[in-house]
Amino acid sequence: MxxxxxxxxxxxxxxxxxxxxxxxxxxxxxxxxxxxxxxNAISSRHFLNPDKAVEGLIxxxxxxxxxxxxxxxxxxxxxxxxxSCYYGAGAHIGFWSEYWxxxxxxxxxxxxxxxxxxxxxxxxxxxxxxxxxxxxxxSYNITGEKGFDGARGGVGLRYTFADxxx
Numbered sequence: 001m002x003x004x005x006x007x008x009x010x011x012x013x014x015x016x017x018x019x020x021x022x023x024x025x026x027x028x029x030x031x032x033x034x035x036x037x038x039x040n041a042i043s044s045r046h047f048l049n050p051d052k053a054v055e056g057l058i059x060x061x062x063x064x065x066x067x068x069x070x071x072x073x074x075x076x077x078x079x080x081x082x083x084s085c086y087y088g089a090g091a092h093i094g095f096w097s098e099y100w101x102x103x104x105x106x107x108x109x110x111x112x113x114x115x116x117x118x119x120x121x122x123x124x125x126x127x128x129x130x131x132x133x134x135x136x137x138x139s140y141n142i143t144g145e146k147g148f149d150g151a152r153g154g155v156g157l158r159y160t161f162a163d164x165x166x
Contacts, residue, residue: 027047027050027124028047028124028129028131028160028161029046029047029160029161030044030045030046030047030160030161031043031044031045031131031158031159031160031161032044032045032158032159032161033131033156033157033158033159034156034157034158035057035153035154035155035156035157036154036155036157037154037155039059039061039151039152039154040059040060040061041057041058041059041060041152042057042058042060043055043056043057043156043158044056044057045072045131045158050074051073051074051075052071052072052073052074053071053072053074053086053088054069054070054071054072055069055070055072055088055090055118056068056069056070057069057070059094059152061097062097062099062100063096063097063099063100063103064094064095064096064097064100064112065094065095065097066092066093066094066095066112067092067093067094068090068091068092068116068137068139068152069090069091069092070088070089070090070116070118070137071088071089071090072086072087072088072118073086073087073088074086074122077121081126082123082124082125082126083121083122083123084121084122084123085119085120085121085122086118086119086120086121086122086135087117087118087119087120088117088118089115089116089117089118090115090116090118091113091114091115091116092112092113092114092116092139093111093112093113094111094112094113094141094144095111095112096109096110096112096144096145107145108144108145108146109144109145110143110144111143111144112141112142112143112144112145113141113142113143113144114139114140114141114142114143115139115140115142116137116138116139116152117137117138117139118135118136118137118153119135119136120133120134120135120136120153121133121134121135124160129159129160129161130157130158130159130160131156131157131158131159131160132155132156132157132158133155133156133158134154134155134156135153135154135156136150136152136153137152137153138150138152138153139152
């Protein structure tokens, strides 16, 4: 089960490195950055067209390591230039650390796998290769420590590559 997700994530990274020109200063093709916080993540986003994107996340924390792939739909917010809202779905696979296992010896320690959802706001700063997002990414673990996880998401800061390659 983990091999297809690893292949998908590698494909997402390779696609993101192939940026193309975009003429709209409020739209970007590719972005790479971070989502700092209690559950730090590295985020890579690639737009398939102006309203559809794929996002790959690698979460690194003291408690776990997790890879997530998401398909997202974007909608402009009225006449606000550079702002959009988005939602999407995908899946994750994760592994608990020795630290987590020591804190919770009575819980299941195997790999986790399950579906993810995402909803958020996105802002591209015109003339500057920066994207800022705010989102919530609830998920459900089907294996391992089964159950709902609503603690993912947050503020994302990304460098947009479309401006760089213009």
